[in-house]
Amino acid sequence: MPDLEHYKGGREQGYIKHALIEKYLERFTIKIGSKWDEIAFIDAFAGPWGAKSEDLSDTSFGIALHRLERGLKVLQMVHGRSPRIRAFLIEKDLDAFGRLDAFVKERPSKGIEVQCFPGEFEVLVSRLGESVKSDRCFLFSLIDPKGWTGLSMKVMAPLIRRRSSEVLVNVMTDFVRRFATVDLCRESYEDFFGRPGVRKIIADAPADERQDVVVREYCRSLRELCEFQHVSSCVVLQPDKKGVKYFMVFATNNPMGIKVFKEAEAHAAALQDELKFAKEYGDQLPLLPCEAVAPVSEALRQKYRRLAFGRVEEVFRGRVEASYDEVFCKALAIPLVTETELISWLEAHPKLSFNLIGKRRQKPGILKGDRVVKSH
Ligand SMILES: C[S@@+](CC[C@H](N)C(=O)[O-])C[C@H]1O[C@@H](n2cnc3c(N)ncnc32)[C@H](O)[C@@H]1O
Numbered sequence: 189m190p191d192l193e194h195y196k197g198g199r200e201q202g203y204i205k206h207a208l209i210e211k212y213l214e215r216f217t218i219k220i221g222s223k224w225d226e227i228a229f230i231d232a233f234a235g236p237w238g239a240k241s242e243d244l245s246d247t248s249f250g251i252a253l254h255r256l257e258r259g260l261k262v263l264q265m266v267h268g269r270s271p272r273i274r275a276f277l278i279e280k281d282l283d284a285f286g287r288l289d290a291f292v293k294e295r296p297s298k299g300i301e302v303q304c305f306p307g308e309f310e311v312l313v314s315r316l317g318e319s320v321k322s323d324r325c326f327l328f329s330l331i332d333p334k335g336w337t338g339l340s341m342k343v344m345a346p347l348i349r350r351r352s353s354e355v356l357v358n359v360m361t362d363f364v365r366r367f368a369t370v371d372l373c374r375e376s377y378e379d380f381f382g383r384p385g386v387r388k389i390i391a392d393a394p395a396d397e398r399q400d401v402v403v404r405e406y407c408r409s410l411r412e413l414c415e416f417q418h419v420s421s422c423v424v425l426q427p428d429k430k431g432v433k434y435f436m437v438f439a440t441n442n443p444m445g446i447k448v449f450k451e452a453e454a455h456a457a458a459l460q461d462e463l464k465f466a467k468e469y470g471d472q473l474p475l476l477p478c479e480a481v482a483p484v485s486e487a488l489r490q491k492y493r494r495l496a497f498g499r500v501e502e503v504f505r506g507r508v509e510a511s512y513d514e515v516f517c518k519a520l521a522i523p524l525v526t527e528t529e530l531i532s533w534l535e536a537h538p539k540l541s542f543n544l545i546g547k548r549r550q551k552p553g554i555l556k557g558d559r560v561v562k563s564h
Contacts, residue, residue, distance in 0.1 A: 192463075194246035199238055200427035200463055201434070202246070204456050205358065208422055208436055209330065210251045211452035212356070216328060217259025219448065221271040224352070226325040229256060230316060232309040233332045234277040236287050244291050248332060249277050257298040264299075274301045276316055280308050280338075310343045317347045331357040336364050341382025341409050349414045354440045359406050362426075362433050365390060365398035381405055382413045403435045407521070410439040417441045422453040423488065423523045425460055428467075435523070443513045443554040446520050450527065457524060461485055489524045496522040497533055504540065504562045512542070512558035539563050 190210065195203035213229075220227055229252060236247045244250040256273055263269045277292070279285040285306040292302050305312055309331075320327050329348050333339050336359075348355050364380075367373045368390035377387035386405045393401040407419040416439035426433045438449045464485070496519040503510050503518055519530045531551055534540050544550075545557040552558040 190246055190251065191241070194240040198427060199240075201424050202238065203463070204424050204460050205332075205436060206246065206248065206251050207459050208452050208456040209248055209356070210255055211455045212449055213252055213255040213328075214259045214262075215448045215451070216354070217256050217273070218262050218267075219444070220326045220328075221259060221263045221273070222267050222269060224271060224324065224326040226272045226322060227256075227274070228320040228325050228327045229273070229275045230320075230327070230329040230347075231275070231277045231332075232329060233334070234279045234284075234288055234304075236284055236291075237334075244287075248330060249275070249288065250291070252330065253295075253300060253302065256300050260299050270299075272301070273299065274303070274319075276303050276305065276319065278305045278307065278309050278312055278316075280306070282306065308338060310338060310340060313343055313347050320347075323352075326352040327354070329353070329355045331355060333358065333360070335360055336380040337376050340379040341413050342379075345382065345414045351441055353416075354438070354445055355410070355414070355416070357406070357410075357437045357439075358434055359403060359421075359437045360434045361399040361402045362431070364402045368398065368402075382409045399432050399435070403437060406437055407439075410437070414439065418443060418446050418517045418521070420446050420449055420453070420521050421523050422449075422456055423485075424456075425464065425485070427463075443517050446517055447527070447554060450520055453523070454526060457485065485524065492522045492524045493529060493533075496520070496525040496530070500530075500534075500540075504560075508562045509543075510560050512552040512556070512560055513554050515560050516554050534560065 190203055190206040192203055217227065231249045231252060234247075234249045236244055239247045245254075253275060256275060260270070260273055263271065277288060279288050285304070289304045292304055327348065327350065331339065331344070368377070368387050374387055378384050389405060390398050390401050403421050407421070410416045410419055418441065419437065419439045421438060422436040423432055424434050424436060425431070440446060440449070499518045499522070500515055503515060515534075516527065516530065519525055520527065534542065539562050541561055541563065542552050543559040543561050544552060552560075
C-alpha cells in the first residue's frame with residue numbers, strides 16, 4: 189500500500205489515486221496475463237510530480253512497475269506462465285523526465301521491459317500505437333494529466349480503441365466544471381471530449397450537478413469515440429474541504445474488468461473514508477451516536493445508489509428481460525455502488541427477479557448467462 193506519510197499536507201488525493209491503481213493493476217496483470225501472451229502498460233503523464241519519497245514509491249509509475257512485477261511473479265509461480273510485459277512511460281517536462289529515466293536505469297529489471305519517452309503524449313500516440321499493435325497484446329493505458337489540455341479524445345482514440353484495451357483516465361472534474369462557463373475554453377473542451385456542445389451541457393447543468401455531468405459526458409465519449417462497451421468511475425474527494433476533486437474514469441470491454449475495478453474502487457473508498465474521518469475527528473472518537481461514525485461519504489453513496497437503481501429501472505422500460513451482465517454494468521457504472529447493494533436491491537424489488545443458470549445457485553454472477561426478469 190502507498191505510504192500515507194508521503195502524501196500528508198495536501199496531496200492525500202494522490203494517495204487514493206495510487207491505492208486504486210495499485211489494487212487494480214496487480215489483479216489485472218494476473219487475470220490478463222493468464223490468458224494473453226503480451227501486456228503493454230502506458231503511463232501517459234508519468235511524472236514524477238510532487239513525489240516526496242526518495243525511492244519514488246509515491247509515483248504512479250513506481251507503483252505500477254512494482255505491481256506489474258508482482259503480478260508477473262504470481263503468473264510464473266502459480267500459473268506457469270511468462271507473458272511479455274512492457275511499460276511505456278511518457279513525460280513532457282525535461283527535469284521530471286530526467287528523474288524518471290534515471291529511476292528506470294538504476295532499477296533492477298524484474299522481467300518487465302521498460303521504455304521512457306520524453307515529450308508530449310499526443311505527439312507520441314502513433315509511435316506507441318505501432319509498438320502495441322499486435323493482436324496478441326492487451327493494452328492498459330493510465331492517463332493522468334494535470335488539467336484537460338494536451339489530451340484530445342480524437343488524437344488518443346486510435347491508440348486505445350481496440351477490443352483488447354482498458355483505460356483509466358483522471359478527469360479533473362473540479363477544474364473542468366469551473367471553466368465550463370468561459371466561452372474562450374470552447375475549443376479545448378471540444379478537444380477533451382471529442383464532441384462539440386459538451387461545454388454548454390455542463391454550463392447549463394445545476395451547479396451542484398456539474399461534476400457528475402462532466403463524468404457522464406466523458407464516459408459517453410469513451411463509449412462513442414473509443415468504442416468501449418463498459419465504463420465506471422471512482423470518486424476522489426477534496427483532501428481539505430468538502431466536495432469532489434476528481435474522478436478516475438475507467439473503460440473496458442469486459443464486465444469482468446468492471447468487477448475488478450469495483451473491487452479496487454471499494455478499497456480506495458474505504459481508505460478515503462478513514463482519511464476523512466481522521467481529518468474530521470483526529471484521534472478522538474466523537475461523542476455522538478453510532479450513525480455519526482458511519483462512512484463520511486454516506487450522503488454521496490446514497491445519491492449514487494439512487495442514480496444507479498434508476499438506471500436499472502430504465503433498462504426495463506419497455507422490456508421484460510435483460511442479462512444480469514447488462515444490469516450489473518449499468519448499475520456499477522456509477523461510483524460507490526457495490527454489487528452486494530445491487531443484488532439486495534434486486535432481491536427486494538417487487539417486480540424484478542433472477543433467472544439463474546445452473547443448479548444450487550442462490551446469487552447471480554456475471555458471465556454466467558444469468559438473467560433478470562420483470563413480472564407484471
Ligand atoms: C498529474 S502529473 C502525473 C502524476 C503521476 N501520474 C502520478 O500519479 O504520480 C502530470 C504529469 O504530466 C506531465 N505532462 C504535462 N503535459 C504533458 C503532456 N502533454 N504529455 C506528457 N506529459 C505531460 C507533467 O509534467 C506532470 O509530470
